[in-house]
Amino acid sequence: SESPKKNWSINDFEIGKPLGKGKFGRVYLARESKSKYIVALKVIFKEQIEKYRLQHQLKREMAIQTSLRHPHVLRLYGWFHDAERIFLILEYAHGGELYGELRRAGYLSEQQAATLNREIEVDFGYIASLTHALAYCHEKHVIHRDIKPENLLLDHEGRLKIADFGWSVQSTNKRHTMCGTLDYLAPEMVENKAHDYAVDNWTLGVLCYEFLYGVPPFEADSQADTFRRIMKVDLTFPSTPHVSTEAKDLILQLLVKDSAKRLPLDKILKHPWIIMNADPNGS
Numbered sequence: 001s002e003s004p005k006k007n008w009s010i011n012d013f014e015i016g017k018p019l020g021k022g023k024f025g026r027v028y029l030a031r032e033s034k035s036k037y038i039v040a041l042k043v044i045f046k047e048q049i050e051k052y053r054l055q056h057q058l059k060r061e062m063a064i065q066t067s068l069r070h071p072h073v074l075r076l077y078g079w080f081h082d083a084e085r086i087f088l089i090l091e092y093a094h095g096g097e098l099y100g101e102l103r104r105a106g107y108l109s110e111q112q113a114a115t116l117n118r119e120i121e122v123d124f125g126y127i128a129s130l131t132h133a134l135a136y137c138h139e140k141h142v143i144h145r146d147i148k149p150e151n152l153l154l155d156h157e158g159r160l161k162i163a164d165f166g167w168s169v170q171s172t173n174k175r176h177t178m179c180g181t182l183d184y185l186a187p188e189m190v191e192n193k194a195h196d197y198a199v200d201n202w203t204l205g206v207l208c209y210e211f212l213y214g215v216p217p218f219e220a221d222s223q224a225d226t227f228r229r230i231m232k233v234d235l236t237f238p239s240t241p242h243v244s245t246e247a248k249d250l251i252l253q254l255l256v257k258d259s260a261k262r263l264p265l266d267k268i269l270k271h272p273w274i275i276m277n278a279d280p281n282g283s
């Protein structure tokens, strides 16, 4: 909704059920009283932000997410604050977390993971959608750096929405800050080396593997072992479930240690695995 710049307050909203817990607060279903428009209200406690000195990061997340307009990026409509809390007015993703779907299903079909066609319109599956969204973010000089199933939401039609730009950065040059969870970290992040856009390409490879096998590729019992597996790119493909050689080929072209050698986003969309799953006459 293109609401004109308005200084919102909590009295403009009816708060509904909690949708989930974020790192620094909770997310609630909410409705704007006048328009009856449904939103997600993310409540962040100032004292938590001050304690971890994340004010600038939160400001950056808000500036970035407000500036991004893409069908696969969750909208941030605006924000307001009171004495102890900051409220983000976010697009409500009716389908909840992709994580939930992945855990319920165990793993996704190749069609669902790569791309899928709907009678009504060409719609893209998760990897294709993510690639389009990341290409858009990279055009706007934004590296997300924290793409993981928990940050991927689904709308009422099951379309993917990237949320939680808490760790993204407006990339002017190479970044050095450590962030994100372990499983999805590219080697250069794990080594706390300079990194750039290509970290998101690596993460696409991690997610592609996880969508098809139900577990991330470098999962291990301890953080140290996960680090080691990432640094060695210790990648194995279980024989089950049957995954096509094209899917494995794409994963192998993304999980490459040398960030300059990872398949660029535009080439991902032309990869045989994506093409063969975009069934042109609708399925």
Ligand SMILES: Clc1cnc2c(Nc3ccc(N4CCOCC4)cc3)nc(-c3cccnc3)cn12
Binding pocket: 019, 020, 021, 022, 027, 040, 042, 090, 091, 092, 093, 094, 095, 096, 097, 153, 163
């Ligand atoms: Cl931001 C934002 C926008 N929309 C959401 C959302 N939407 C949403 C919809 C529906 C269901 N349910 C659908 C029926 O089955 C039960 C779950 C959950 C979340 N969830 C979260 C969230 C955050 C943290 C943990 N867990 C969920 C954040 N969101």
